[in-house]
Amino acid sequence: MKEISCKLLVIGAGPGGYICAIRAGQLGIDTVIVEAKKPGGTCLNVGCIPSKALIHAADEFEMMARSAARESPLGISVGRPELDFAKTIAWKNRMVGRLTGGVSGLLKKARVKMVAGWARFRDGKTVEVETETGLQVIRAEQIVIATGSESVELPSLPFGGPVISSTEALSLAQVPGRLVVVGGGYIGLELGTAFAKLGAAVTVIEAEARILPQYDAELTRPVAKRLDEIGIEVLTGCRAKGLKGDVLTIEMADGRQETRTADRILVTVGRRPVTDGWGLDAIDLDMNGRFIRIDDRCRTSMRGVYAIGDVTGEPMLAHRAMAQGEMVAEIVAGQNRVWDRICIPAVCFTDPEIVAVGLSPGEAKASGIDIKTGLFPFQANGRAMTLGREAGFVRVVARADNHLLLGIQAVGAGISELSAGFALALEMRARLEDIAGTIHAHPTQSEGLLEAAFGALGHPLHI
Template identity: 55%
Template sequence: MTTKSCIVLVIGGGPGGYVAAIRAGQLGLDTILVEADRAGGTCLIRGCIPSKALIHGASCFEELLSHSGTGKLGISLTSAPELNLGGMMGWKDGIVDRLSQGVEGLLKKAGVTIIKGWASFSDAKHCVVKTQDGDFDLQAEHVILANGSVATELPHIPFSEHVLSSTEALAQTSVPGHLVVIGAGYIGLELGIAYRKLGAKVTFVEGQDRILALYDKEMTRPIEQWMKKHNVDCHLNAKADSVDMIDGKPVLSFTDKQGQSQKVTADKVLVTVGRKPNTQGWGIENMCLDMDGRFVKVDKQCRTAMKNVWAIGDLVGEPMLAHKASAQGEMVAEIIAGHRREFDPVAIPAVCFTDPEIVSVGLSPDEARDAGHEIVTGKFPFAAIGKALTMEAGQDGGFVRITARKSDHVILGIQAVGAHVAELSGEFALALEMGARLEDLAHTIHVHPSLSEATMESALAGLGKAIHASQK
């Protein structure tokens, strides 16, 4: 067994762990990163990046289909495009490989030692890592836990060849004739919409009374309209009961909102009922950490109850987002190096890459009212934005909506739904972090033509003087 010691030991090479390790290395700290898979973690290898690649590929295929026959925009194809899903997956895997190799290169450039294996802790600062090249006995002054999360499996519907998690959904080489998705949250909707564009019949079974329950109905209405237009069935207030194989196909039994038992035959069943922190199988019980429910309890500096043991990302609670993990990882590395930092963002942006996309930063109007604020709101439709119309993106019901405090016009939240609105999330987050007021966004010159003009117009609407929309 090889024995090693270091200043910083990072467990997990996802967007939290690898960022923490790179920053620690840059700051001159002797750092070891342990990762059982490839560098990049769930987000890069089997989550955010590959799913967005599949979504893009599916959208391209749908776009080509729309030009078949009589076509549109003066463009027509004499024959329909052919889909090779295996080829699309190969293209997706190439992107993942390139990014993973890039992360490993950045780690090495920062002087980080990478050990590929599974860590098992016997106490808070000591673990054994089993690798193909033998075992490593590691001792560290500081440990950063960035173990991430895993897909939640329904106990009565275990994963199998025909019951998929999001990981398997991103590795299919043929389009299922009928995909039944359990769960209409962001993961299920992103993948379900992508497979509908690829030609699958898609049915959702959702336990709550609406899709994307974290967002208000005004924001989810355009997605519901897309689903209706594309003949996507959605059973709400429905409980998935079991999956049985009948004549070689999985049949999902569920209880509908009237309490009646229903059955739907599928080719594949995709379970997307959330993710849970990865706390099993690596010795967390030996580390004397306090827990906050299923998550590791930390303070604003991501310190755990054990001195010099830190936890970040999905392991420490909602929102379980890659960019939150990265921000925490960078912060912890800097604190270990002696910098004064704490994790106290005004807002953490969240994006759903559905069709159309959804962005939310800060408080919605209802959340602001519930928090005791008297508010004003400004809303502006993409249907009145020239750039949106030139991109065929203005007729999907999309908009930008700004919520501000009535007394001083300080912006409390910005939400948007529409094509490509994910790219506006940085402006939204910056506005909240800088404590911007409606006047700041209204009087910032935005490029014409661009989608960002909707942000300016929404701020103007909140002030009662939108230029390109009729006044109420």
């Protein structure tokens, strides 16, 4: 097979990789992208997008079920809803297909050449790709590694049979009657909540003292309350020890052992970078633990080789990878770019949702910063009340001396849609007075940010 030569080779067509390739193509760079599976990576195919589709379907089903049980506070009642889960999954798959097709179209529009197969480094300028038609050799002036991450497997619960990762959970043929979720982080709680609303009996096992340990306790409290309301059993300070048949043994916080029966066991204890199988040993990159070490321009220790996204470390978020990919493409094109982002929003699509941008009060205090905080509950927000979604709040964190915003956190229904505004405020170096001086439309949930700023300034208006 004839060798391919190009200026830029991108390995991996996940969010970071395909954005990098598209932007490079727009800038006139001769670009090739290699992907072993479908374009879009984990996020688009078996992660962010399909999980949010399942969450939406579960929310709709639960709303109808409440109405059938005459539990709707709006006085709406309907007949008992029925779930055709095969249709739900088919709808999810059509959506994913549209989006992966869209990515392929955008790559083609940017004149990026796509090569389907598994890439392996020969040296810092050459890779070989195992394709369906044989071995393809690609030589490139610059290479971007965007190989992403994969689910972590527990030695006591290897994947297979009833033990599944989030990938298999999003393609189940039917809702499991009894589901045990091992790991109380955002992936486990998002999917566990969705399946509980669809009718599964769900138990969550978390090794830490509380769920969502990456967020502060004040943010996670409304989520914990909602889990209890929908009947999810949450066991904290516990560990899954092993499975025999359909019986899972659990070591409790006090050392006792209990068991739970389960049709499926969803293991969501984290993700790890995909660094094996690419021949990285052939180029001997500096590593940071299991991650590839990069600088503030995403350059690795080898000249001409960049790395972006999950393979480079935390936070392992699609939007971080996208921003890195866009930056690297412009650097390759000769532009002077550097990673100088103040914050990267973190969103948890639980019920209610959580958004965290910048520093929490605890993180700011740990850094020795004297702070002011303001918190506004959605129980006092007119729009939240009219939507019947009063759980949660918006909280601002600012320096005490000059009122510079350091962080914004919120928990509430649909609050993810405010994450961009929160991030923009921090990136623009806004102060409490800037937020307080901006007219926020009424009635909207975004007024929570305004009211939180008023509170931090010492003159709350609606509480």
